[in-house]
Amino acid sequence: xxxxxxxxxxxxxxxxxxxxxxxxxxxxxxxxxxxITDNAHITYLTGSVAHSYDxxxxxxxxxxxxxxxxxxxxxxxxxxxETFLERDSIIGYSEELMGDADxxxxxxxxxxxxxHGLGQGGIGFEFCNLAVDSAEKFKRRLPQxxxxxxSNEVTRIRTxxxxxxxxxxxxxxxxxDAGVLRAAEVMRPGMREADAIAEIVGALARGANxxxxxxxxxxFFCATSRIGNPHTTWSEDxxxxxxxxxxxxxxxxxxxxxxxxxxFVLGKPSDRLQRIHEAQLAGLxxxxxxxxxxxxxxxxxxxxxxxxxxxxxxxRSRAGYSIGINWMEKTTSLKLGDKTVLEPNMTFHLHLGxxxxxxxxxxLSESIRVTESGVEVLTKAPRQLxxxx
Amino acid sequence: xxxxxxxxxxxxxxxxxxxxxxxxxxxxxxxxxxxITDNAHITYLTGSVAHSYDxxxxxxxxxxxxxxxxxxxxxxxxxxxETFLERDSIIGYSEELMGDADxxxxxxxxxxxxxHGLGQGGIGFEFCNLAVDSAEKFKRRLPQxxxxxxSNEVTRIRTxxxxxxxxxxxxxxxxxDAGVLRAAEVMRPGMREADAIAEIVGALARGANxxxxxxxxxxFFCATSRIGNPHTTWSEDxxxxxxxxxxxxxxxxxxxxxxxxxxFVLGKPSDRLQRIHEAQLAGLxxxxxxxxxxxxxxxxxxxxxxxxxxxxxxxRSRAGYSIGINWMEKTTSLKLGDKTVLEPNMTFHLHLGxxxxxxxxxxLSESIRVTESGVEVLTKAPRQLxxxx
Numbered sequence: 001x002x003x004x005x006x007x008x009x010x011x012x013x014x015x016x017x018x019x020x021x022x023x024x025x026x027x028x029x030x031x032x033x034x035x036i037t038d039n040a041h042i043t044y045l046t047g048s049v050a051h052s053y054d055x056x057x058x059x060x061x062x063x064x065x066x067x068x069x070x071x072x073x074x075x076x077x078x079x080x081x082e083t084f085l086e087r088d089s090i091i092g093y094s095e096e097l098m099g100d101a102d103x104x105x106x107x108x109x110x111x112x113x114x115x116h117g118l119g120q121g122g123i124g125f126e127f128c129n130l131a132v133d134s135a136e137k138f139k140r141r142l143p144q145x146x147x148x149x150x151s152n153e154v155t156r157i158r159t160x161x162x163x164x165x166x167x168x169x170x171x172x173x174x175x176x177d178a179g180v181l182r183a184a185e186v187m188r189p190g191m192r193e194a195d196a197i198a199e200i201v202g203a204l205a206r207g208a209n210x211x212x213x214x215x216x217x218x219x220f221f222c223a224t225s226r227i228g229n230p231h232t233t234w235s236e237d238x239x240x241x242x243x244x245x246x247x248x249x250x251x252x253x254x255x256x257x258x259x260x261x262x263x264f265v266l267g268k269p270s271d272r273l274q275r276i277h278e279a280q281l282a283g284l285x286x287x288x289x290x291x292x293x294x295x296x297x298x299x300x301x302x303x304x305x306x307x308x309x310x311x312x313x314x315x316r317s318r319a320g321y322s323i324g325i326n327w328m329e330k331t332t333s334l335k336l337g338d339k340t341v342l343e344p345n346m347t348f349h350l351h352l353g354x355x356x357x358x359x360x361x362x363x364l365s366e367s368i369r370v371t372e373s374g375v376e377v378l379t380k381a382p383r384q385l386x387x388x389x
Numbered sequence: 390x391x392x393x394x395x396x397x398x399x400x401x402x403x404x405x406x407x408x409x410x411x412x413x414x415x416x417x418x419x420x421x422x423x424x425i426t427d428n429a430h431i432t433y434l435t436g437s438v439a440h441s442y443d444x445x446x447x448x449x450x451x452x453x454x455x456x457x458x459x460x461x462x463x464x465x466x467x468x469x470x471e472t473f474l475e476r477d478s479i480i481g482y483s484e485e486l487m488g489d490a491d492x493x494x495x496x497x498x499x500x501x502x503x504x505h506g507l508g509q510g511g512i513g514f515e516f517c518n519l520a521v522d523s524a525e526k527f528k529r530r531l532p533q534x535x536x537x538x539x540s541n542e543v544t545r546i547r548t549x550x551x552x553x554x555x556x557x558x559x560x561x562x563x564x565x566d567a568g569v570l571r572a573a574e575v576m577r578p579g580m581r582e583a584d585a586i587a588e589i590v591g592a593l594a595r596g597a598n599x600x601x602x603x604x605x606x607x608x609f610f611c612a613t614s615r616i617g618n619p620h621t622t623w624s625e626d627x628x629x630x631x632x633x634x635x636x637x638x639x640x641x642x643x644x645x646x647x648x649x650x651x652x653f654v655l656g657k658p659s660d661r662l663q664r665i666h667e668a669q670l671a672g673l674x675x676x677x678x679x680x681x682x683x684x685x686x687x688x689x690x691x692x693x694x695x696x697x698x699x700x701x702x703x704x705r706s707r708a709g710y711s712i713g714i715n716w717m718e719k720t721t722s723l724k725l726g727d728k729t730v731l732e733p734n735m736t737f738h739l740h741l742g743x744x745x746x747x748x749x750x751x752x753l754s755e756s757i758r759v760t761e762s763g764v765e766v767l768t769k770a771p772r773q774l775x776x777x778x
Contacts, residue, residue, distance in 0.1 A: 194601030
């Protein structure tokens with residue numbers, strides 16, 4: 001039997017708003033079709049959250065209301081259920097294109113372009129994520145087309161969220177908070193790091209306020225000898241009296257990720273740890289006070305850097321980055337010298353983390369929304385150095 | 390303070406073996422350096438398992454024992470700890486390259502190539518994963534170099550595992566089994582799907598036989614109205630009497646993923662469900678009997694397809710794919726017509742899953758190793774349709 005639409009996270013009008021923004025960019029560039037290949041962009045423009053490893057593409061046509069979603073035949077049912085698209089906007093490609101040396105799902109995408117008479121017009125591609133061999137396939141089979149780089153255009157549109165997206169981010173933020181609180185609840189000397197993680201990822205799945213997490217973003221869990229780096233996971237060791245854990249997690253709702261960092265110490269913090277906490281706390285609060293619609297990104301970063309420096313810690317890394325679907329949006333950073341003017345409903349991971357020596361670092365962060373007059377802090381876990389015993 | 394090497398999963402000789410195979414391919418193509426950009430390949434050639442979202446590259450030089458690993462400065466400590474590389478083979482690039490419109494970590498990779506006098510020689514790139522805009526950067530800054538496509542070469546080398554890798558895959562398989570057993574233990578009518586997932590991912594973190602999982606691969610959990618598709622996760626619903634759950638999970642050790650599929654029914658299975666289980670079980674067993682070093686991939690697939698068809702179910706999808714680091718290796722499939730000759734220590738996810746209608750499917754699979762005389766089944770969870778009540 002055929003499936004029907006499942007519960008929709010966003011109304012059709014939300015996708016039409018997003019597509020209108022894409023189409024406005026297409027008009028600027030005299031582009032008749034855009035081939036979307038970034039997974040986050042596919043989610044953004046269709047509502048698809050099924051995670052397939054297989055080649056997929058979304059074609060946005062200037063002449064058509066809905067985009068066309070091309071994916072492996074077995075994923076069609078999920079696309080019908082999850083996305084706002086009508087059935088005639090979803091095309092499954094045959095199994096023959098799987099595991100073949102010469103052909104893949106992009107051949108089906110090209111067939112759609114040719115069927116729509118687009119062999120000769122301007123076609124946009126996301127050069128920022130499209131692999132060279134795939135690009136060559138498009139060029140080879142569309143020799144008359146005018147190939148245009150559409151890199152980062154959708155990411156730029158994503159940067160400013162709708163109120164509907166903000167509501168989803170708030171749900172994800174509550175899950176992040178639950179993960180932090182669960183970590184504080186369970187971590188004790190003698191516990192294997194992996195057992196702590198089991199509890200934390202369990203909390204990220206269970207969610208908060210009756211809203212489950214919809215994906216597990218594997219935590220960064222940098223303990224003891226790994227507190228000087230930001231991107232490792234747990235080890236085979238157990239926590240010990242005196243262990244420090246730098247935790248970075250993200251609650252997820254419908255692929256919207258809201259990160260948060262907190263640091264834990266099993267016992268009494270060293271003087272240096274206490275001081276770096278205070279430095280980052282001061283920097284974070286100064287940053288929050290500097291954010292409002294109209295503020296310049298680089299100026300916010302400057303306030304944060306100078307505040308932590310006044311407290312004796314020079315922060316080397318940028319002070320944050322834009323967040324949304326799949327954690328990070330690569331186009332906008334809170335970094336020194338950045339000229340981006342903040343707009344209402346931009347959302348950032350405001351990240352004070354510092355890795356000051358190879359064997360020492362500290363993390364504290366919040367995810368935030370820019371408002372007309374200031375800032376909404378989405379994450380609400382206690383803003384402290386957690387001392388557990 | 391500087392960090393020192395942490396526990397190593399593989400000895401230096403294992404990486405030297407892998408690199409020798411890469412270098413042999415380089416000699417064939419008169420290539421002086423290869424720029425490795427696929428994350429799984431970076432793991433394979435260095436031992437790095439830290440997951441950074443930032444641009445990273447590994448340069449394999451024909452003239453140098455160790456490759457050179459170029460990554461963001463803050464990730465250097467993790468690279469020192471995790472990889473087999475000496476310090477002078479690890480180069481951190483500056484924060485200025487982060488979030489910049491024009492420059493990124495690949496500029497640091499290019500600097501390394503130029504420092505080694507490689508501006509004019511043959512340089513290999515992985516066109517199968519390198520984005521167009523990055524490739525253009527390499528071409529622009531290395532105008533005299535002879536750019537060569539090195540796509541899939543490392544994946545092909547990865548396909549046949551060493552005994553050391555097989556040992557790690559066995560550890561991961563035991564975790565997959567533990568995840569299946571935990572699912573069977575906890576799933577009951579009335580339980581939220583998310584709460585079942587919390588228990589399953591907890592099991593994947595805790596691991597088996599004292600070896601924790603080292604990463605959480607988010608499960609595919611297709612229940613009730615979603616049993617006709619393979620790649621969705623859990624919903625906001627609760628399980629009910631009669632619910633069917635198609636579960637696909639992977640235990641992970643040091644980024645080696647071992648997938649397994651099992652199906653669960655909360656109550657008595659329908660006649661159709663019982664029959665499709667029997668069809669897939671027969672197909673799986675026939676497939677296992679057909680596998681040995683020297684068998685041809687497409688012939689194994691043929692045995693599987695014809696067996697399930699004899700039982701009344703036509704399987705549309707390929708019967709399996711190569712597994713290893715990061716779940717799937719894209720080069721080798723067990724599919725009809727495939728001419729690959731199986732070799733000892735090739736490893737596959739032998740996947741009987743069928744999605745026969747948009748609202749009906751069934752999954753059963755094992756991860757296996759090809760041996761000289763036959764097959765080793767890595768996953769050992771009971772090969773049954775789990776009936777829970």
